[in-house]
Amino acid sequence: MVRLDKGKAWSILKSAIDKTGFLPRCSAQKVSTCMQQQDSAQLKARHWLLDSPKEREFQPWNVGGCVKILEAVNVHLSFGGVAALRDISFSVPEDSITTVIGPNGAGKTSLFNCISGFYRPQQGSIFFRGQDISRLKPPARAALGLARTFQNIALFRGMTVLDNIKLGAHVHTKTGLLGALAYLGPARREEMALREEVERRIIDFLEIDHIRRQPVASLPYGLQKRVELARALAMRPQLLMLDEPVAGMNREEKEDMARFILDIKEEWGVTVLMVEHDMSMVMDISDHVVVLNFGQVIASGLPQEVQKNPAVIEAYLGDGDIATLRRRLNANTEAA
Amino acid sequence: MRIGDAKQSYAADEALWTSTTQQVWFGLLLLSLLLFPFFASPYLLYLACLVGIAVISATGLNILTGFTGLISLGQAGFMGVGGYTVAWLSLHTSLPFPIALLAAGLLSAAIGMVVGLPSLRIKGLYLAIATLAASVFLHFVFVEWASVTGGMAGLSLRSAQLFGLTFHNDFRMYFMIMPLAVLMLLAARNIFRTRIGRAFIAIRDRDISAEILGIPLLRYKLLSFALSSFYAGVAGGLFAYFYRVVTPESFPLSMSIFYLAAIIVGGMGSILGGVLGAIFMTLVPEGLKLLTTAITPIYPQAPVFMSPLLGVVFGVLIVGFLIFEPNGLAEVWRRIRRFFHLWPFRT
Amino acid sequence: MDWLFFAEVSLAGLATGGLYALIALGFVIIYKATRVINFAIGEIMMFAAYLFLSFAGGMELPAWLALPLAVLGGMVLGGLVERLMIRPMLGESPITVVMVTIGLASILVGLAEIIWTADPQLLPEFLPRQPIFIGEIYLAPKVAWGFVIGAAVLTVYLLYFRFSRGGVALRATASDQAAAYSMGINVRRVFNLAWVFGSLAASLAGILVSATGGLSPQSGAIGLSVLVIVIVGGLDSILGALIAGLFVGWLETVAGAFFGGEYRMLATFSVLALILIIRPYGLFGTHEIERL
Numbered sequence: 017m018v019r020l021d022k023g024k025a026w027s028i029l030k031s032a033i034d035k036t037g038f039l040p041r042c043s044a045q046k047v048s049t050c051m052q053q054q055d056s057a058q059l060k061a062r063h064w065l066l067d068s069p070k071e072r073e074f075q076p077w078n079v080g081g082c083v084k085i086l087e088a089v090n091v092h093l094s095f096g097g098v099a100a101l102r103d104i105s106f107s108v109p110e111d112s113i114t115t116v117i118g119p120n121g122a123g124k125t126s127l128f129n130c131i132s133g134f135y136r137p138q139q140g141s142i143f144f145r146g147q148d149i150s151r152l153k154p155p156a157r158a159a160l161g162l163a164r165t166f167q168n169i170a171l172f173r174g175m176t177v178l179d180n181i182k183l184g185a186h187v188h189t190k191t192g193l194l195g196a197l198a199y200l201g202p203a204r205r206e207e208m209a210l211r212e213e214v215e216r217r218i219i220d221f222l223e224i225d226h227i228r229r230q231p232v233a234s235l236p237y238g239l240q241k242r243v244e245l246a247r248a249l250a251m252r253p254q255l256l257m258l259d260e261p262v263a264g265m266n267r268e269e270k271e272d273m274a275r276f277i278l279d280i281k282e283e284w285g286v287t288v289l290m291v292e293h294d295m296s297m298v299m300d301i302s303d304h305v306v307v308l309n310f311g312q313v314i315a316s317g318l319p320q321e322v323q324k325n326p327a328v329i330e331a332y333l334g335d336g337d338i339a340t341l342r343r344r345l346n347a348n349t350e351a352a
Numbered sequence: 353m354r355i356g357d358a359k360q361s362y363a364a365d366e367a368l369w370t371s372t373t374q375q376v377w378f379g380l381l382l383l384s385l386l387l388f389p390f391f392a393s394p395y396l397l398y399l400a401c402l403v404g405i406a407v408i409s410a411t412g413l414n415i416l417t418g419f420t421g422l423i424s425l426g427q428a429g430f431m432g433v434g435g436y437t438v439a440w441l442s443l444h445t446s447l448p449f450p451i452a453l454l455a456a457g458l459l460s461a462a463i464g465m466v467v468g469l470p471s472l473r474i475k476g477l478y479l480a481i482a483t484l485a486a487s488v489f490l491h492f493v494f495v496e497w498a499s500v501t502g503g504m505a506g507l508s509l510r511s512a513q514l515f516g517l518t519f520h521n522d523f524r525m526y527f528m529i530m531p532l533a534v535l536m537l538l539a540a541r542n543i544f545r546t547r548i549g550r551a552f553i554a555i556r557d558r559d560i561s562a563e564i565l566g567i568p569l570l571r572y573k574l575l576s577f578a579l580s581s582f583y584a585g586v587a588g589g590l591f592a593y594f595y596r597v598v599t600p601e602s603f604p605l606s607m608s609i610f611y612l613a614a615i616i617v618g619g620m621g622s623i624l625g626g627v628l629g630a631i632f633m634t635l636v637p638e639g640l641k642l643l644t645t646a647i648t649p650i651y652p653q654a655p656v657f658m659s660p661l662l663g664v665v666f667g668v669l670i671v672g673f674l675i676f677e678p679n680g681l682a683e684v685w686r687r688i689r690r691f692f693h694l695w696p697f698r699t
Numbered sequence: 700m701d702w703l704f705f706a707e708v709s710l711a712g713l714a715t716g717g718l719y720a721l722i723a724l725g726f727v728i729i730y731k732a733t734r735v736i737n738f739a740i741g742e743i744m745m746f747a748a749y750l751f752l753s754f755a756g757g758m759e760l761p762a763w764l765a766l767p768l769a770v771l772g773g774m775v776l777g778g779l780v781e782r783l784m785i786r787p788m789l790g791e792s793p794i795t796v797v798m799v800t801i802g803l804a805s806i807l808v809g810l811a812e813i814i815w816t817a818d819p820q821l822l823p824e825f826l827p828r829q830p831i832f833i834g835e836i837y838l839a840p841k842v843a844w845g846f847v848i849g850a851a852v853l854t855v856y857l858l859y860f861r862f863s864r865g866g867v868a869l870r871a872t873a874s875d876q877a878a879a880y881s882m883g884i885n886v887r888r889v890f891n892l893a894w895v896f897g898s899l900a901a902s903l904a905g906i907l908v909s910a911t912g913g914l915s916p917q918s919g920a921i922g923l924s925v926l927v928i929v930i931v932g933g934l935d936s937i938l939g940a941l942i943a944g945l946f947v948g949w950l951e952t953v954a955g956a957f958f959g960g961e962y963r964m965l966a967t968f969s970v971l972a973l974i975l976i977i978r979p980y981g982l983f984g985t986h987e988i989e990r991l
Contacts, residue, residue: 132564158566170561174553174621183550187566191546193575199542204363207546211362251566423794474979477736477793481930482975484923485968492965609801616798660817660916663809670802674795675787 083110084143085255085287086131091140093126093311100126101137102311108255108304113281113288115298117322118308119331124291125167127308128259131289132164133157144255159187161254165244165261167291173233177224177243180232181214184250218246222276238269245276249284256280258290262297270294274301299323307331368541385534389526397522403634404529405590410614410630411540411623412583417612418620419544420576421556422471426483427611429490430581432603433460434588439507439598440500449512449519449528449593456589457582463490464581471573487608494600506599509592525594532590536583541623543579552576553621613666617673619680628681636669637662706836708956709949714838714846715911716948718904721849722921723928723940724856725901731873731935732893735785736793738800741922742807743780743898744905747773748822748914749815751906755823762825770902777898781891804919811916819915826910845907852903856896857937869893873935923964924951927971933984943982946970 086108093101100123108114116124129135131142133154141150149157163184171180189210195203219225222242227235232243241261248256261277262270274297280286292298298305298319305322307315309331315322322328359365369375389397413427434456441452467486471479494501501507511520512528519525543549551572554562563569592598610633618629644658673680726740737743751769754760760768784803788796826844830837860866872879872889880886909918928947932939947967954966980986 134560134564153568154564155566155568158564164564166561170558172554172557172562174557175550179550179553182547183554184565186547186551189547191548193548193579196543196546196548197539199545203542203546207366208362211366215362247565417794423797470975474975477797478930478975478979480794480797481926481971484926485971485975488964488968489972492961495961609805612798613802616795657813660809660812663805663812665809667802667805667807667809670805671784671799674791674799674802675784678791678795 083145084108085110085145086289087143088127088131089141089143091127091130091137091142093123093130093135093137100311101130104140104308104311104313106306106313106316108287108289110287111281111285112303113277113290113301114304114306115302115319116289116291116306116308117293117295117298121310122308122331123311124308125259126311128164128257128291131157131257132162155187158251161252162257163248163251163253163255164257165241165248165259167259167263169237169240169244171232171240171244171247173231176229176231177235177246178211178214178219178228180243181218181228181246181250182210184247185210185214185252188252214250218249221279222246222249238265241265241273242276245273249280249286253286255287255289258288258292260291260293262292262294270297277301366545368545382534385530389523394522397526399635399638401522401525401529401594403631404526404533405587405594406611406614406630406634407533407627408536408590409584409587410611410618410626411537412580412587413611414615414618414620414623414626415540415543415552415583416576416580418615418622418625419549419556420552420573421559422468422573422576423477423480423612424483424577424580425480425605425608425612426467426487426490427580427584428603428605428607429487430460430464430584431588431591431607432490432494432598432600433463433581434585435592435598435602436494436501436507436588437585438589438592439509442509442512442592443507446513448514450514452512453532453586453589457585460585460588461578461582464577464584465574467581468574468577471577472570484605484608487605491600491603491605494603501600504600506597506602508597511596512593519593528593529590532586536586537623537627540583544623548572548575556621610666613670615680617669617680619682622680622682624685625680625682628685632681636665640665703835704956705953707838708953710833710836710838711842712949712952713945714842714948715908715952716945717846717849717853718908719921719924719928719948720941720944721853721904722901722908722925723932723944724853724937725897725899725904726925726929727897727932727935727937727940728856728869728893728900729897730929731937732869733781733785733890734793734873736797736800736934737897738797738922738926739780739804739807739919740897740901740925741919742804742811743773743776744901744908744921745914745916745918746776746807746811746905747898747902748905748909748918749811751909752815752820752822752914755825756820762823766825766906769906770899773898773902773905774895777894777901778891781894785894786887786890804922808916808919815916817916819913821913822906822910824910839911841911845911849904849907852900853941856900857941860937865892924967927967930971930981931974933981935985936981936983939981939983 084107091104191203262273305319307328314327315325437456438452511518551567614629614633619625644654647654729737750772754765831843868884928943932943951963955963
């Protein structure tokens with residue numbers, strides 16, 4: 017991937033546009049206005065009623081957390097005596113790609129599970145657009161716009177790709193039992209509208225139309241991951257959580273997936289929060305990085321800053337002093 | 353061979369019968385079902401009615417166990433609730449049979465929901481055993497609550513009636529049972545074209561992920577229990593009208609196992625499987641009966657062995673299908689269809 | 700309330716419970732090793748009792764020969780069932796395997812009825828006949844001796860599992876098959892042996908139970924009570940099988956004696972319902988945790 021100094025390019029562009037006054041939302045004044053826009057219904061509508069996603073307002077992505085779409089405050093999670101998350105506080109800026117990184121066992125998936133509602137933290141709260149969702153059950157969180165993919169693919173093997181994706185839209189459809197039994201009438205209309213939406217917006221976008229009638233169990237790994245992404249998109253998310261979206265993929269698949277994630281952020285206006293181990297991808301597409309180790313946040317900020325943070329380097333590589341390492345190795349071999 | 357089968361609209365793609373050939377065949381099937389009683393012997397008519405009842409109940413169980421993955425050993429109990437409701441209504445009121453059947457279904461559905469309440473906390477085989485416990489409780493109620501259920505002697509009914517028309521023989525019962533079976537099958541199939549059916553399948557495959565995707569688990573599990581028990585209740589009601597007597601022994605535990613075997617043999621997780629399984633399992637005992645009658649001249653002891661032999665055959669069928677064809681008769685049917693779709697090609 | 704009667708009934712119930720515990724032990728061994736819920740445990744038990752009937756009654760072998768032979772027959776049956784019906788189902792979903800055992804139960808009942816007819820039979824006497832009195836309390840001799848033999852076998856099993864290599868292998872295979880394979884444990888053989896030894900316990904219990912209560916092809920229905928016992932005790936807990944077996948045996952007998960025959964099943968299943976609500980995994984069972 018090409019390395020651009022995106023920050024510099026954006027600031028030049030931004031000042032140019034500001035000067036022309038063409039897109040007033042770029043100005044600082046508009047930033048504070050958007051922070052006041054806590055009306056979630058308005059915000060939701062903004063993304064989905066517009067026919068062409070590009071019509072949505074242009075928002076520079078590194079305004080330092082204009083709107084915090086998700087905020088975790090002092091979250092503490094333990095299983096029996098083992099603390100998986102210790103006093104975690106961080107926030108996800110809206111319209112960004114935020115990545116959570118950290119060594120294995122740092123608590124990344126546990127964090128996702130807390131946000132999804134599968135685990136209930138012993139202490140702390142989680143706020144979604146300013147609303148405390150800590151007591152909400154997972155289906156209610158899904159209705160607010162929290163979508164997610166899973167580390168080990170959690171597709172429903174008894175259904176086709178199309179059915180899996182349509183399932184994602186469950187919270188947003190409303191066919192009841194009697195309507196379903198009769199089918200002809202409102203249920204059929206809703207089904208057809210759903211089918212059209214899924215085909216147009218998601219299947220074409222993710223280029224999976226050639227497999228849409230296949231049972232998911234027969235698909236190769238990379239396509240299964242893409243179908244899972246499609247299903248998460250069908251949930252009409254405000255915040256999309258991806259748990260290791262490119263794990264186990266080859267280089268080409270990773271590039272495709274990265275392209276999709278960037279498009280999701282820019283064309284769909286969805287905030288992306290992901291857990292990822294592939295450092296080059298993290299550095300290339302993330303706007304904001306949070307580093308976890310042993311259940312604690314040890315660093316957060318721009319990718320470049322985090323990369324240079326000594327605490328982060330130590331978490332991954334251990335004590336970076338080669339001389340110390342050599343001495344320790346020699347001591348061990350002498351003792352043995 | 354099927355070629356040139358491109359669809360021009362989403363509605364056409366999502367239809368149940370997607371090609372003209374299929375529609376024609378289905379029309380012929382409906383026609384033959386309609387004309388069947390006029391040409392059939394009384395014995396075949398009797399069998400057809402039994403098959404109709406079995407199909408409805410098996411479909412109900414399939415919805416719960418095959419599609420939603422909640423194993424139930426209580427089907428006989430729910431059928432019993434339906435049967436007793438219909439019997440009681442026929443003795444104490446003069447409601448026309450559609451209302452009585454509806455009442456039977458609704459009461460069974462309500463009880464089904466109560467039985468399904470533990471499904472939030474317990475899963476899999478523990479839930480199956482809970483349904484077994486429920487079945488035992490229901491059986492106890494049927495026996496002990498003699499003032500309503502007639503105790504061990506049970507209840508006997510008048511024939512079903514509708515606007516003065518009495519359904520007193522198999523011919524008329526056929527026209528009550530068969531259209532109801534077709535409608536309920538269609539309704540069940542429709543469920544799985546909508547979000548509700550998808551939610552059921554999701555609960556079966558991965559219920560935790562389903563919940564995170566927005567499906568409220570308890571509500572849908574209870575819905576599945578309610579729907580499945582409704583079907584069982586209606587089937588039990590038809591059973592009552594057909595035999596005109598219900599006793600606690602009409603709905604034994606072995607009936608629950610019979611229906612479980614029917615959906616396994618037919619194919620869990622497919623509506624067609626429920627139908628095929630019900631037909632197959634209802635006809636097997638009859639086939640065995642015929643075989644025994646045929647052998648009796650040569651081997652006079654044969655009838656003694658018929659009942660235990662039925663048990664052995666039943667068990668062998670279950671074990672055989674599970675080992676060799678776990679997706680049941682529906683899968684066999686799909687293979688045959690695929691062969692004809694692809695012919696003269698092989699794959 | 701007649702305390703003497705209560706004591707007699709209780710004692711009889713506990714003795715029956717001991718035999719129940721033995722059957723439950725057979726079930727738990729099979730579940731512990733192979734994770735298979737064996738709905739046919741009652742039928743295997745019934746079949747072994749019929750074998751004893753044939754050996755001791757039909758062939759008129761002395762009891763000390765017929766008993767081990769019948770138990771051996773039960774063990775062979777268990778081993779065959781595992782090899783032919785359960786092994787092919789390795790890896791399938793639990794409900795499928797359970798249905799296989801249900802099918803097996805049906806086959807065994809049918810076979811028993813064909814070979815030995817459906818009439819209830821009495822087993823030839825082989826237990827001491829002297830009435831037993833504990834103080835003033837009367838205890839039927841068959842029941843008492845059945846309990847004694849059952850308890851002895853149970854103790855042997857408990858010790859074996861705790862301290863021998865075979866027992867450790869069984870527990871290892873139960874908790875992690877792949878790891879057990881890597882350690883050199885022959886997993887397939889452990890599975891087969893689990894079924895064989897589980898059937899041993901069930902067969903012995905079957906003969907003893909039928910010695911007291913008579914025998915018919917429907918005797919396998921005791922499996923229902925055993926199911927309740929293992930759920931209450933915990934599917935993979937031997938101690939649970941023991942305690943729950945005693946309790947359920949006692950409860951059934953007392954309920955039957957004081958309230959009438961229909962209340963036996965009601966009592967048993969009420970306990971089941973209670974346990975499923977309070978502690979679904981049983982008193983001593985391990986809680987299965989699902990990972991996301």
